[in-house]
Amino acid sequence: MDLTFAVQPNNMTIHKEGYKSIAIATLVFALLNILSFFFISAALPWLSWLILVATFGLLLFILSFFRIPNRNMTFGDNKVICPADGKVVVIEEIHDTEYFNGPRLQVSIFMSPANVHVNRNPVTGDVVYSKYHKGKYLVAWHPKSSTENERHSVVLKRGNTEILVKQIAGALAKRIVNYLQPGMKVKQNDELGFIKFGSRVDVLLPVGTAVDVKLDQMVQGGVTVLATL
Structure with missing residues (x-):
């Protein structure tokens, strides 16, 4: 059977199509949490923490979406x-x-x-x-x-x-x-x-x-x- 396997030489990376989306998501994450810290955290600390956790989860999702994992590729004529x-x-x-x-x-x-x-x-x-x-x-x-x-x-x-x-x-x-x-x-x-x-x-x-x-x-x-x- 003409079937071969090859391992990608790199570790997991981020795809180039994600650079702009990730930059925007990082900016939104930082801006929302800065505003939350100055205007919400003193009166409603639980809400400030909720915003932090929710926005951090969204940022991780965006990063995960554009991932390119290291894999054993399959080849065959x-x-x-x-x-x-x-x-x-x-x-x-x-x-x-x-x-x-x-x-x-x-x-x-x-x-x-x-x-x-x-x-x-x-x-x-x-x-x-x-x-x-x-x-x-x-x-x-x-x-x-x-x-x-x-x-x-x-x-x-x-x-x-x-x-x-x-x-x-x-x-x-x-x-x-x-x-x-x-x-x-x-x-x-x-x-x-x-x-x-x-x-x-x-x-x-x-x-x-x-x-x-x-x-x-x-x-x-x-x-x-x-x-x-």
């Missing part, structure tokens, strides 16, 4: 690796009208706000399609979110096989970041993009592809084998 963390919510054959204009096997991963939100290339290949679509902000598990929500689709070509990866915004996710452009050559598990605050990623595979995950299974981006080509 004939393997499609999960592009995102989360739970598998769809495995079904669909008719794609965006790129293939034909039947494809769709596997969808729902990403909660608690998941790692960096998205990764499921295969090594050439970027042959990259397009952003404006849209709605239906909840990410809604059946129509794949075609009606704000989204960004890319197609990676490996040999004669083309795989579409679709980043989909949800009710909370209002910003999709995608780093790929047509003509680029990308490596398996390198960063594809990032979605802020909960979302969904669809992978469209050739019909008949052997899927290695099950419905409701929790998966890890860059680690879990999604399918075998």
